[in-house]
Amino acid sequence: MLDDKRNQIIAAALRRFSHFGIVKTSMSEIAEDIKLSKANLYYYFQDKFALIEAIAYQIMDESDVAIKQALDEIPNTLDTLVRMLDIKKEYLEKYYMLIINLQEMNMNEERWIALSKKMFQREMDTISKIFERGIKRNELVTFDVSSTSELYVALMRGLAMFCDHTIPHALVDRDELDKIIEKQKQAAAIFINGIKKSTNS
Amino acid sequence: MLDDKRNQIIAAALRRFSHFGIVKTSMSEIAEDIKLSKANLYYYFQDKFALIEAIAYQIMDESDVAIKQALDEIPNTLDTLVRMLDIKKEYLEKYYMLIINLQEMNMNEERWIALSKKMFQREMDTISKIFERGIKRNELVTFDVSSTSELYVALMRGLAMFCDHTIPHALVDRDELDKIIEKQKQAAAIFINGIKKSTNS
DNA sequence: CTTTTGACCATTATTTAAAAATAGTCAAAC
DNA sequence: GTTTGACTATTTTTAAATAATGGTCAAAAG
Numbered sequence: 001m002l003d004d005k006r007n008q009i010i011a012a013a014l015r016r017f018s019h020f021g022i023v024k025t026s027m028s029e030i031a032e033d034i035k036l037s038k039a040n041l042y043y044y045f046q047d048k049f050a051l052i053e054a055i056a057y058q059i060m061d062e063s064d065v066a067i068k069q070a071l072d073e074i075p076n077t078l079d080t081l082v083r084m085l086d087i088k089k090e091y092l093e094k095y096y097m098l099i100i101n102l103q104e105m106n107m108n109e110e111r112w113i114a115l116s117k118k119m120f121q122r123e124m125d126t127i128s129k130i131f132e133r134g135i136k137r138n139e140l141v142t143f144d145v146s147s148t149s150e151l152y153v154a155l156m157r158g159l160a161m162f163c164d165h166t167i168p169h170a171l172v173d174r175d176e177l178d179k180i181i182e183k184q185k186q187a188a189a190i191f192i193n194g195i196k197k198s199t200n201s
Numbered sequence: 202m203l204d205d206k207r208n209q210i211i212a213a214a215l216r217r218f219s220h221f222g223i224v225k226t227s228m229s230e231i232a233e234d235i236k237l238s239k240a241n242l243y244y245y246f247q248d249k250f251a252l253i254e255a256i257a258y259q260i261m262d263e264s265d266v267a268i269k270q271a272l273d274e275i276p277n278t279l280d281t282l283v284r285m286l287d288i289k290k291e292y293l294e295k296y297y298m299l300i301i302n303l304q305e306m307n308m309n310e311e312r313w314i315a316l317s318k319k320m321f322q323r324e325m326d327t328i329s330k331i332f333e334r335g336i337k338r339n340e341l342v343t344f345d346v347s348s349t350s351e352l353y354v355a356l357m358r359g360l361a362m363f364c365d366h367t368i369p370h371a372l373v374d375r376d377e378l379d380k381i382i383e384k385q386k387q388a389a390a391i392f393i394n395g396i397k398k399s400t401n402s
Numbered sequence: 403c404t405t406t407t408g409a410c411c412a413t414t415a416t417t418t419a420a421a422a423a424t425a426g427t428c429a430a431a432c
Numbered sequence: 433g434t435t436t437g438a439c440t441a442t443t444t445t446t447a448a449a450t451a452a453t454g455g456t457c458a459a460a461a462g
Contacts, residue, residue, distance in 0.1 A: 151391075162362060189395075191391055193396070
């Protein structure tokens with residue numbers, strides 16, 4: 001079955017990408033891993049980007065499921081965001097090199113920018129949902145959900161990038177992950193407090 | 202006078218650094234600009250770093266004066282922070298290349314890291330003062346000023362780095378400066394609201 | 403004693419050309 | 433519908449040669 005082969009390829013690529021990164025993984029290597037010729041791989045995926053894109057979407061879908069579950073289980077807005085940060089951490093650890101690479105790719109090529117924007121958009125949509133629920137639950141004040149969730153996501157990403165006070169250097173240091181998450185949680189708490197309906201201090 | 206020559210050198214270096222950047226400016230060029238031999242320049246500054254450091258401190262001091270003035274004129278915390286962002290924007294525009302370069306320098310060398318940390322520290326100290334005043338004025342709740350101002354500065358810097366939703370790429374795009382400041386102001390508003398004493402929504 | 407300089411060196415950047423690797427194609431076979 | 437070996441065009445790596453730059457120093461000038 002066509003789909004099965006595609007998934008096999010995706011799995012092999014995912015393994016290499018998340019370990020060695022996108023650039024350091026060649027299409028031949030991926031093909032060899034599952035005993036295919038490179039030409040055959042290109043029968044299933046138009047080009048390298050298409051393969052990467054498929055993987056990116058798969059990861060996004062996968063983590064969306066986990067987050068949707070959290071949304072059902074946790075009513076409180078802040079707790080949900082905190083949970084979300086933990087989930088994101090899991091994924092970052094699991095697919096480290098891949099995710100890092102995805103973020104700092106040939107950002108002068110249309111398709112890469114489009115993918116990057118899509119990923120940001122998906123994250124924004126999730127946050128929007130959480131915010132909207134918070135408003136409905138009368139936990140948060142009314143505000144422009146779109147621009148605020150955009151700000152929130154940018155904030156969290158920026159915080160990740162600017163881990164210690166020295167180098168920004170796009171790639172998140174693996175060892176500093178815990179520290180980053182901690183800061184993000186602290187920021188989330190203040191942020192939510194800043195858009196919460198006041199109930200006395 | 203020794204100090205006069207030093208200032209002359211600093212002025213010349215500042216001109217070149219803020220225009221062409223640190224790396225693309227050679228010590229010979231700076232010397233030539235003010236009709237000195239390179240060897241003579243080294244009589245006044247131990248090495249290139251010492252010169253850069255002197256400039257960095259000068260800029261920090263200069264902007265500190267402007268900010269201190271804002272602190273005297275504006276009582277409200279958020280307004281003060283907004284003013285601060287405007288001041289920072291001015292400086293960033295004025296010394297663009299220099300400041301950008303300063304942030305992404307050989308960050309594996311001790312002295313650079315130290316300078317970078319110092320700059321962060323200075324920014325943190327200013328924010329701390331603003332926060333402390335806000336607490337004293339009974340405008341803000343009581344909180345750990347140190348860790349919170351650290352978070353605030355990191356937040357703002359990260360936001361600057363993560364301008365549009367695509368490339369993080371350490372250097373702030375000059376054209377996007379207005380957009381960035383806008384976002385920073387929005388973030389500052391929510392942040393302050395998040396640590397403000399509630400007065401009813 | 404302070405300031406200035408030309409000549410000098412070591413190390414780092416830049417350039418260039420050749421070699422190797424890689425993305426992607428295609429006609430033909432299975 | 434799948435699979436492949438053989439092929440190209442384009443990037444990446446590599447390595448060597450060259451140029452530029454940071455930094456030193458002994459000696460001269462003021």
